[in-house]
Amino acid sequence: MGFQFKYDEGVPQTKIQQLLHAITEAISNGVLKEGELMPSVNQLSKSGGVSRDTVFKAYSILKQRSIISSTPTKGYFVNSVSFRVMMLLDDFSAFKEQLYTSFRSNLPDNYAVDLLFHHYNPDVFDQLVQNSLGRYSMYVVMNIKHSRLEKVVRKIDPNKLLILDMGTPDGDDISYITQDFQAGPIACLKQVVDRLQSYRQFNLVFPASTPHPVEFVKAFDAFCKEHKLKHQLIDDLSKRTVQPGQAYLTIKEEDLVYLLKSCKAQGVKTGSDLGLIAYNDTPLKELVGAGITVISADFAEMGAKAARFVVSKEKIFEVLAPKLILRGSL
Structure with a gap:
């Protein structure tokens, strides 16, 4: 039947956004093939229920993005097929770089990736997602919260969307590859409970500003009580004097740096005088001192799995269990 488009007043997108989305979707799905002649401005205006100006503006945007090209007297043609992916991460860090590098290296050459960051700012997050609608073949998004998805994410076609790292999609329409933030880390701590018992106290450094799921605090408390570990929750480490003979579990990089400087x-x-466990592995943590013990998801694996989803478009629902990497700091 070829490419068909009809403006839908019930969809919360402008006419141009709907048309852009329909054309890029048709190219991604092979309905419109490389080198194929696009419908003329007049044809698409009449069949789609939009003005000629709307079609012309949409075609102009697609030309700017190098998705289509035009030849005088002949019309508009589909360029060589390429796929644009939006990857929206929370912030930049060494382990996010591992994730992105793995993701990019596992994509074919004809996939272009726009890497964006929301820095846990809801307004920035909303604006970036809104501006992206209809512009990409696939979307890989790190949500702001662990407990629920931001409403704006629901505007993305669920078949094109992958939630990464954290976030709890309702139902089975949205794919996800997320971390286990409760049972997994506790299972890691159980592997070294004998080492932890050699310290006078086990401290969880958990600033209020961390996006890490607060549910982990309860799990940590239950673990310590089960194994009779004296323990404490620390919100602001900078107001404390680092105590030899104690062990610390840090979530944020700056708290790890503070502890290392204090030591x-x-x-x-570290190790003999003070125990240290950090969240999320990076190459540097392997090299500092005798190495920093970490609880970490495999971000290279997460990136590779995300790339497979983007290419195959097959639904995935997976929670990655973190691993304990034991080094000299414990």
Whole structure:
């Protein structure tokens, strides 16, 4: 039947957005093939129920994006097939770089990736998603919250959307590859409970500003009580004096850096004098001192799985369990 488009007043998108989305979808699905002649401005205006100006503006945008080209007297043609992917991450860090590098290296050459960051700002998140609608073949999004999806995410076609790292989609229409933030980390701690019991106290450094799911605090408390570990929750580490003979679990990188600096200033040796576990592995954590023990998801694996979803478009619902990497800091 070829390419067909009809403006839908019930869809919360402008006429141009709907038309852009329909054309890019048709190219992605092979309905419109490389080199194929596009419907004329007059044809698409009449059949789609939109003005000639709307069609012309949409075609102009697609030309700017190099998705289509035009030849005088002949019309508009589909360029060589390429796919644009939006990857929206929370922030930039060493382990996010691992994720992105793995994701990009597992995509074919004809896939272009726009990498964006929302920095946990709801307004920025909403604006970036709104502006992206109809512009991409596939969407890979790190949500702001662990407990629910932001409403704006629901505007993305669920067949093109992958939720990454954290977020709980309702139902089975949205694919996800997320971390296990409760049972998984506790299973890791159980592997080294004998080491933790050699310290006088086990501290969880959990600032109020961290996006890490707060449910982990309860799980940590239950774990310590089960294994009779004296423990404490620390919100602001900078107001505390680092105590030799104690163990610390840090979530944020800046708290890890603060502890390492304090140890250096006091002549405290990690491992023997002070226990240290950090969340999320990076290459640097393997090299600092005798190495920093970490609880971490495999971000390279997460990136590779995300790339397979983008290429295959097959639904995926997977929760990755973190692993414990034992090094000299514990």
